[in-house]
Amino acid sequence: MIPLSVARTDSRQTLALSVHPSGEVSVVAPKGERLTRIIEMVNGKRAWIIKQQEHFRQLHRSWPRRFVSGESYYYLGRQFRLKVTRIGSQSACSNARMRGGRLQITVPAYVASTKESDFIRQRMVTWYWERASTHLSVLSNRFCQMLGVEASEVVIRNFSQRWGSANQNGRLAFNWRIVMAPRPLIDYVAAHEACHLIHNDHSADFWRLLERIMPDYESRRLQLAIDGAKFQL
Structure with a gap:
């Protein structure tokens, strides 16, 4: 049997199945729904659940970040580009800031390339x-x-x-x-x-x-x- 968490509520008339990025499987069920019926439904969706879990695992594996100019990142649901500037000053301000739809970060000279x-x-x-x-x-x-x-x-x-x-x-x-x-x-x-x-x-x-x-x-x-x-x- 697939491990899962179950929540029951009066507000639902049907079963709702979710697979989370962590791989956890959860079900929201009508209050009074039999556990055997919930398990039957989950087992019937086993192939789909395994596919979703593998999808999330692939997502985690396929995003190696280099943190270089041009990479795309999310903020409030929208994607923006990173802009990295390296300057010679040892005392340059290195705080990140959003400007012109880009997250700009200045890297001072004291930071080694590695x-x-x-x-x-x-x-x-x-x-x-x-x-x-x-x-x-x-x-x-x-x-x-x-x-x-x-x-x-x-x-x-x-x-x-x-x-x-x-x-x-x-x-x-x-x-x-x-x-x-x-x-x-x-x-x-x-x-x-x-x-x-x-x-x-x-x-x-x-x-x-x-x-x-x-x-x-x-x-x-x-x-x-x-x-x-x-x-x-």
Whole structure:
């Protein structure tokens, strides 16, 4: 049997199957649906599931980054080009900045050519991290206000397998890479974690609450599962 997670909700009349970039398989089912029927459906989709898992593995393997001018990267769902400039000054400002639809990074003379790609990647991570912090702080506050709750803290983290988390102390944490995704998917992640401040599980009550503030959450969740693997450095 294929390992999977199952969530039940009153809002669904049919079974919804998803394969995530991590390889995890999840099912959203109507409340009261028999587990044997869920397993039967999943096993019936075994060939498709294996194909999707292999697709995500290939995506991870086929994107070796060189961090050179002309490479394409995502920000808020749109692709932009990287522009790298190396200058002779030892004290040049090396912060990344967006200008003219390009992410521009200046590499000072003290950075050895063998270390240049690592230097550029770190500058890009910092740039994404700062923007993720800004966007997620605003979005988290918005959804918390809608729910009548308050987050004790909103932080950005380097998660490898998830887009966000919420703990019992009210802290919301988000993967910095989510800022590469289109705005509707960033909204979904922020709303999802805000709902965990009320229901710290994936029970039917949780999904009903999420549906109340985001009626189309299922389509956003599915889109993130499909596209999530490409939001990488």
